Amino acid sequence: MTFLELAERTLKEENKPLTSIEIWNIATKKGYDKQLNSQGKTPWATLGAQIYVSAKDDLKSVFGKTDSRPKKFYLKSMASQINLEDNSIPEDIVQTKEKKFDYLEKDLHKYLTYFAYYHLKCYTKTIKHNISNKKEFGEWVHPDMVGCYFRMDDWKKEVYDFSSSIGVRGTVMYSFEIKRELSFSNLRESFFQCVSNSSWANESYLVAARISENEDFSDELSRLSTSFGIGVIELNIEDPDSSEILIPAKHKKDLDFETINKLAMNSDFKEFLETVKIDMTSKKIHKKEYDFIESLEKLKIK
Template identity: 55%
Template sequence: MTFLELAEKVLLEVKRPLSSSEIWRYAEEKLYTGELGSQGKTPWATLGAQLHVSARDNEKSPFATIGSRPKKFYLKKLKYDKDLLVEEDLEVSGEVEDTMRYSERDLHALLAHFIFYTMESYSKTLDHTKTSKKHYGEWIHPDMVACHFPIDDIKPEVYDLSMAINESPIGFISFEIKKKLSFGNLRESFFQAVSNSSWAHESYLVTSEISTETEFLRELNRLCNSFGIGVILLDIDDPNDSEIFIDAEQRDELDWETINKLAINPDFKDFLVRVKKDVESREIRKEWYDKVESRESLIKFFEKKKG
């Protein structure tokens, strides 16, 4: 069974719009996920990405979407109660700016949770105030960085050999965070991400609010395809519904010149030192990375931000 066939099976049974995370959880409860031909490390993220692409780019797709926070999927061929669709649209597409009072900085904890549980990586927030801008100007470094340690997934002999021949399986990820993405700030936000994030194996522009205008999404997709930057959509109502909206391009090599430039920031320098020690010891010291808040505490925090 493919991911899209799995989603269609679930939606046929439930007969109401569901987010990709809700589809995955239902499939797990029914043991349908065991029928997938291939899953990978983050199958729920793969499911979300394939559903978004199918509904957005394929006119013959069986899926349609409603709302944006999170986006929910339903089957075109089913006859839904119109009142149900209106209710769902109001529920997930309310005007966030009028009811929510959270800052861009508040999203760091939400992203750290996503990085740890979905991307299986360890993050580090970079404090911009610690960086001198006199040498390089604006857009010096990203908001957060992360490292993926496949230590538990690789046999010690294979891991040691990869390190010996300079083909490390370690993966670095870079993140630029914006509270909202729309035509008004797309180009500045995007090229800020390009400027300070393309040093890593993967680079992402992260947001909690994204415009659903067709022309905006088309331009965002074009830019991502051109520069290899991915997009992560955070869900402030439920961290587990956050998802990779557009996949990032995987790069084989790191940009060491840019890494050297970023090391003027003390937090980034500490991150590099910590990763080196963890790689050498094959033991990850979680306390040296960003604290990962629980789903419940994050939900409670953002609930308090509601007006």
């Protein structure tokens, strides 16, 4: 059974418009998921993407989609038999709203530090906002975390020395804005906060532990990321090594030194710059000056 066959069968049996998550939940209860030839980690996301693309782009598709938010899907052949203006709250949305966070935003820093170190080869430093003068520079001043990747970790000494002699920068600077979740309720504010305080870096990322799988939301997130070059990282606090870059950041060759100069009013950021400079000059990374990297075993203990 293919994903679209699973969706068609489920919609026919339920005889009403359903969101992609509702289709998946119902199909799973009926055991249809066991008939899929799929080994992906997020089959529900694959299902939603395939139905959405089919309904949106394929004129011969058996699927139709409502204009509601979140999107609901139905079979065109049954359109006259069902209520396409059903405004009831989908089951998956109720579950999401009732689910409370058992962690704070600051609790996510150690997970990002772990991911950045092992998957980006990046040393991070947390920036404390309470020591910045927000009255002088506005509400959105600093990113939550900054980071640096040193090419000398990967390059031979002779290659690194040669690159420095011809003016090729031996680092990649990162900027991270962290949120507990990303959904339509906070997307624009979170995104433009990231744009506001992260544009100075080579690569900037918006990071969250819970990201909406709504198709419209994903489309808007992708559009904004493409327009401004901001990447998106989803943290997995249950299995930190399964955290992933959902959307890669656009790499910028040049740093914005005017903004860096403004950010240097924060002592944490100033210390970060000084540490990076010392490490590049000495060709030795002083790990103790960056955020402590927790072991995987400790991260999994809540």
